[in-house]
Amino acid sequence: MAYMTTTGGQFSEDTAAINSYLENIDVYLAKWPIPESPEVSALLEKPSLDEPEKEALLKGFDEAFLRLQKEMNMKSRDLIVLHPGTPGLNELLDRFAPCHTHDDEEVRYIIDGEGEFGFVFPSGEQALLKVVQGDFIRIPKNTEHWFVLTQSRRIKAIRYFSDTSGWVPKYTASKVRIS
Ligand SMILES: [Fe+2]
DSSP states (O other): OOEEEETTSOEEOOHHHHHHHHGGGTOEEEEOOOOOOHHHHHHHHSSSOOHHHHHHHHHTTHHHHHHHHHHHOOOEEEEEEEOTTSTTHHHHHHHHSSOEEOSSOEEEEEEEEEEEEEEEOTTSOEEEEEEETTEEEEEOTTOOEEEEEOTTOOEEEEEEESOGGGOSOEEOSOOOOOO
16 A cells, blocks of 8 residues: 655555645556456566566556556556666666656556655655555656665556656755655
């Protein structure tokens, strides 16, 4: 279950309550069921996947992509698979751990494992949102945020893009104050 803590001392694990809090910065969280298929389950259990396996797993989530193509004008998707054995994992994570923004929205569907998104509000307050399997999240462009893995250091997330050109972190001056 997703849960959120804030520098103001708030805590919630209710999707509706989290959304009403994150509404201020237009971040949207939803719970989407994982397709019940033996092939999807088998692929989700594997810590690392080769390219054909990634394609096969993405195919299992075609329904979500079709919906996003229609409703959010998403053009493409890919699958990020991270685990403790991922080469260069620390360097990769270091890119997204400081506060940053993007010129395009960040849209993710967590299909295995977990991670934490942090958000900086205009007031300076910060919130940390743990996302787990089945969590779909949309972070608007230019919204200050960061991302870290949890101790398990394992996640599979589908990334959806309406335009890949904006997909570079632009670092901001804010310091992460919650973990
Ligand atoms: Fe980001």
